[in-house]
Amino acid sequence: AQSVTQLGSHVSVSEGALVLLRCNYSSSVPPYLFWYVQYPNQGLQLLLKYTSAATLVKGINGFEAEFKKSETSFHLTKPSAHMSDAAEYFCAVRLLTSGTYKYIFGTGTRLKVLA
Amino acid sequence: GAGVSQTPSNKVTEKGKYVELRCDPISGHTALYWYRQSLGQGPEFLIYFQGTGAADDSGLPNDRFFAVRPEGSVSTLKIQRTERGDSAVYLCASSLLGENTEAFFGQGTRLTVV
Secondary structure, eight states, rough: OOOOEOOOOEEEETSSSSSHHHHHHHHOOOOOOEEEEOOOOOOOEEEEEEOSSSSSSEEGGOOOEEEGGGGGGEEESSSOGGGGGGGGEEEEEEEEETEEEEEEEOOOOOEEEOO | SSEEEEEEEEEEEEETEEEEOOOOOOOOOOOEEEEEEESSSSSSSEEETTTTTTETTTOOOOOTTTEEOHHHHSSSEEEOOOHHHOOEEEEEEEEEEEEOOOOOOOOOEEEEEE
16 A cells, blocks of 8 residues: 655654654655645645655755655655744655545654754 | 635534535635544545546545535535544645645634534
8 A cells, every 4th residue: 555654753852953754655656745734723734845856855944855765765854943843744645546646644743842 | 815715613513413614725726635634643535526526535434424516616525413533623625636736725624523
């Protein structure tokens, strides 16, 4: 089955430290991969998406992700965490099944930023 | 509006009642999705519309759930004989058609069945 796996349901980092949120996908075809962020009581906001034009994708708010086919990974990073980064992050893959596209989400990683 | 709009933002209903949740997608977006998000979980796919037709309803949990999009724009998710287990945030998203488009999400409707 094609899906995404997010390792670590909770991650805590100190303000200013590196943020690394892990996502692995299971797919036999080039995937369409996304990272979304969800702030409390809000919907999902797109951070970045993999377009196959470049393996290193830059997104909003200083986040970036690197597509590594050999590792089937699409980990999200940010060099320096800010308090405002505290939120839940979801990795997603867009799949074509039975002629239609659907987005499949991971279970999410809640990021906590410590002062 | 510029984004996906969902109404109501919160809905409390009694067990056994019928509810309707509304989604106004971004203008021009042919694709529309409904997802359900339970506490501590990622969004789970319910149904996908391409235009007016439900192209994939494989995620609807049972026949108490139904969704329509009669004019290819606004969609309504309908839940009959609600159960406490239906309590969740229901998210709507819309997108353009195409291989590498992203979905834009509304803020969701928090449904609580008491």
